[in-house]
Amino acid sequence: MNHTSTIPIQEVSLKHLKVACSSCSLRELCLPLGLNSDEMNQLETVITQRVKVKKGEPLYRAGDAMRSLFAVRLGFFKMSVLSEDGREQVTGFQMAGELLGLDAISTETHSCGAIALEDSEVCEIPFADLEELSRHIPSLQNNFYKVLSREIVRDHGVMMLLGNMKAEERLAAFLLNLSQRFALRGYSSRSFVLRMTREEIGSYLGLKLETISRGFSRFQEQGLIRVHNKEIEILDLPALKQVLSGCSGKA
Amino acid sequence: MNHTSTIPIQEVSLKHLKVACSSCSLRELCLPLGLNSDEMNQLETVITQRVKVKKGEPLYRAGDAMRSLFAVRLGFFKMSVLSEDGREQVTGFQMAGELLGLDAISTETHSCGAIALEDSEVCEIPFADLEELSRHIPSLQNNFYKVLSREIVRDHGVMMLLGNMKAEERLAAFLLNLSQRFALRGYSSRSFVLRMTREEIGSYLGLKLETISRGFSRFQEQGLIRVHNKEIEILDLPALKQVLSGCSGKA
DNA sequence: CGCACGTTTGAGCACCATCAACTATAGTGG
């Protein structure tokens, strides 16, 4: 999977590029949302570098000390926690404009690991600087509180999914969520590529990889989607939403 | 259950009591953690009132506008979200020293409802004031970021529980978590009263109430705990922890 | 090309949900 896999050390390459939130296409999705140009410039002085992470490589691992947060600029990440006995729980998939490392603020240690699922690029945001800056820019502070809160709301959604939904409902919810997030970023909401394996989807949804595979096959039989390897095409969006509302409607 | 149940209107009574974080036994668990006495005084000026909530009554409901956060001073709350089709997912149980309403910061609307499971008392913290104050008190800002982050970590723990654990493992984890939190507050970690019903435990753990009941019975048969109605006594803590580590060890 | 990995599909089974009957407890009113 990784063409440099013979080298076991971390593959993160650091590039000191000028970071310009003001010219970033993600500024309406990301931390700078709603800042004026002066404030955005101040934020840029703090975000000193971009980091490239190759597919399959970790940006950080659970247990690492946290000094910075990261904003995904390009690419796709999987976040996961490990239980003491070594089982993995995927806690989320982050795409462009989303922040990585929010969980680590509480203990200054990453509780999740972040692994790139495709060649990716992130903006590094030293947390101490962000904290300091957010004291001087009220709307930045407010944004950041909201980002943290939104993550809590998202997690509650996942809890609902894991606690109350059946396998195919979870899978439909997952596809619809991805679709919506791609749409927000200007990509097709109808047709996209899954960057993660069936096993990773399963871990996220509390299911086994076989169940994911069967679910996709079933949706395809029913004409809801077309699956070819990791390519997904949504053929019947309303019907897919219908699967979801069958949650407890017993339908 | 509620001695005023013939009166259907909301039972929240507002008392303008002087709030004194500095003399509150929870200050080491709650928002004021690590503030000096001057800073704590400033925080007190913002926390203008305490609110009493009777058992069974909501402090707020999902969909309500959020203007304040609340710190539990006394009592026990259940937080829950409802899916469109009306199913409830309990997202957590909050006890003294824990904050309510963090999820609502993102949209300024409560996404969870909070219901008191016993007669309770909370300190109301107007969010705009907290935001403003946190700009002037760095350690308060830092505390609050950490509180939000800790909630995210907690939610990841629940996701692990719902995604990877079997029924009895979930139940053991639940009991151990409660035990630990009671201990932190100076109560017995060995013997406590469950404020929630079996159904509410089930909703939180992604299980049905019958499964909870069977789990308790089984733990009792095995001599791990003693159950009498809502009273729980932990008889064999190591064995209960053992149940947990059996997570995927197949034991 | 050929190996490794991810995926698909099938068969059988375990776990937990469901349905149902019964018990216990607390609160209500005669």
Place this chain on the structure above:
DNA sequence: CCACTATAGTTGATGGTGCTCAAACGTGCG
């Protein structure tokens, strides 16, 4: 005070959903 009711909890029998084990296939990379 004691029936009466409503709510919560226990326990048993049964079945379905999703897990497990297993085998085969496809794809892509070395």
